[in-house]
Amino acid sequence: TAHGKVDVRALPAPRAEDAQAAYEPPVTLYEVSMAKHWEALLGLERAGLADDFFASGGSSIKLIELLHHLRTEFGVGVPVSRLYQVTTLHGMAAAVEERVTGTTADEVPHLTFNPEAERPLFCFPPAGGHGLVYRGLATSLPSHRLIAFNYLPGDDKVSRYADLVAATVPEGPVPLLGYSLGGNLAFEVARELEARGREVAHVVVLDSRRTLEAYEPGPEVLKAFEAELGHHLQQHTGSEIVTAAVMEHAAEYLRFCGRTPNTGTLAAPVSVLTDEDKADLYEEGVPGSWHGSSAAGHRALCGFGTHAE
Numbered sequence: 001t002a003h004g005k006v007d008v009r010a011l012p013a014p015r016a017e018d019a020q021a022a023y024e025p026p027v028t029l030y031e032v033s034m035a036k037h038w039e040a041l042l043g044l045e046r047a048g049l050a051d052d053f054f055a056s057g058g059s060s061i062k063l064i065e066l067l068h069h070l071r072t073e074f075g076v077g078v079p080v081s082r083l084y085q086v087t088t089l090h091g092m093a094a095a096v097e098e099r100v101t102g103t104t105a106d107e108v109p110h111l112t113f114n115p116e117a118e119r120p121l122f123c124f125p126p127a128g129g130h131g132l133v134y135r136g137l138a139t140s141l142p143s144h145r146l147i148a149f150n151y152l153p154g155d156d157k158v159s160r161y162a163d164l165v166a167a168t169v170p171e172g173p174v175p176l177l178g179y180s181l182g183g184n185l186a187f188e189v190a191r192e193l194e195a196r197g198r199e200v201a202h203v204v205v206l207d208s209r210r211t212l213e214a215y216e217p218g219p220e221v222l223k224a225f226e227a228e229l230g231h232h233l234q235q236h237t238g239s240e241i242v243t244a245a246v247m248e249h250a251a252e253y254l255r256f257c258g259r260t261p262n263t264g265t266l267a268a269p270v271s272v273l274t275d276e277d278k279a280d281l282y283e284e285g286v287p288g289s290w291h292g293s294s295a296a297g298h299r300a301l302c303g304f305g306t307h308a309e
Contacts, residue, residue, distance in 0.1 A: 024049035030093040030100075037069050038089060049090040053083075060132040074100050080132060080150065081111050110149045110164065113138030117145040120169050124161070124189065125151045126180035127229055127250045133179065151249060155256065161185070162192040173201035183208025183272075184257045187293065190266055200268035207274045209281070209288035211261045222251055262293065270294040276302045 026035040026049060038047040042057045053063065063083060071077050076099045083092050111131045121144045123134045131148030138146045147168055152160055165174055174193070178186030183205035190200045217225065229250055270293045272282050282300040284291040290298050 022048075022050070024090075026089065026093070028093065028097070030097045031090065033073060034089055034093040034096065037066055041065060041069075047089050049088065049093075051089050053087045053089070053092065058087075060130075060135050063132065064130065070096055076100055079109075080130065081109070084111050084132070109152055110147050111135075113146040113148060114142055115145060117143055119144045120174060121146050122165055122168075122174060122176045122186075122189075123148040124176065124178035124182035124186045125149055126178075126182045127253055129249050129253065151253060153249065153252065157256070158185070158188045158192050158260070161189045162196065162198075165189065165193060166196075166198065173199040175201040175204070177204040177206065178208060179206040180208055181253055181257050182206075184211060184260070184262055187262045187266070187270070188260055190268055191264055194267055200266065203266060203268055203270045203294075205270065205272045205290060207278070208272075210290050210293065211257060212263060212287070214261050215258045217254055217258050222254070225254055226251065265292065266294045267296060268294060269296040270298045272298070272300040273303045274300065275304070275306055277306075 023046070026032045026047070031049060035047040038044055038051070038053070038056065038058075041062050042053075044056060047056065053066075058066075063080065067078060067080060067083070074096060076096075078096055078099050082095045082099075086092055086095055111134075113135060121141070123131065123137070123146055125131055125148075126133060129151030131150050134146055134148040138144075138148075147165075149161060149164070154160075165176075176186040176190050178184070186203055186205065187210075190203045193200050226247060229247070270290050272290050274282055279300065279302050280286070282289045290300070292298070
């Protein structure tokens with residue numbers, strides 16, 4: 001215009017051939033397969049090499065479903081942390097090819113959200129076992145670099161997690177956070193770190209009941225646990241595939257927490273966040289509360305929503 005502004009209405013309409021040129025069709029076996037999975041999961045008419053999984057309508061739940069389909073088709077497990085690093089169709093297809101051909105390096109068992117942020121926060125997985133659940137939390141904490149662990153099998157997991165914390169942040173105090181069973185695990189890792197002489201800045205427990213005596217969950221307890229977890233997963237994910245995948249290791253996680261009581265007292269402060277309906281379960285003197293878990297002090301706070309939310 002005469003005032004130096006762009007008259008949007010006067011601009012030519014986008015040409016169909018320009019949009020067509022932006023589409024890069026899949027070529028290799030892995031690219032074609034990945035495109036088919038994307039189209040089925042995300043309801044896409046077509047998926048191109050430069051398309052981004054999350055920008056195309058993907059979510060954490062859909063990514064876990066994709067992992068299941070890839071494992072079924074190719075017979076290998078692709079770490080979720082790897083696919084989260086390369087979210088284009090081309091990148092994901094290349095990651096699968098590397099895994100199948102054995103050319104990929106071992107993956108670290110965690111995801112990193114807000115990687116440019118300086119303040120670390122180590123997050124431990126709930127019964128579902130996936131660090132992806134902290135993706136939403138990361139968007140609300142842009143000032144923190146969230147290191148979100150996936151579930152590690154085996155009875156030496158506390159020591160292994162402590163090793164990973166020390167390797168990721170070699171110096172300085174470290175804050176730990178855990179949701180559901182992850183709260184019990186975070187407490188144990190904090191104990192291990194303090195025993196090694198490492199300072200733990202804070203332990204945040206999101207709706208986790210403290211276990212003071214070891215126990216072995218019997219068939220009825222496991223059945224009730226799996227029924228409740230399965231209901232929550234089906235309700236909030238709508239995916240039978242995700243539900244089945246989670247249930248594979250959730251019972252083992254519960255057994256581990258049962259034989260690993262949260263005894264002792266931390267030097268670090270402990271904060272518990274729960275919902276209003278269960279606030280009385282965390283009062284002093286109630287079995288399962290976290291009173292006495294910290295020499296620096298303990299506090300219980302009420303949040304919003306239910307445990308599953």
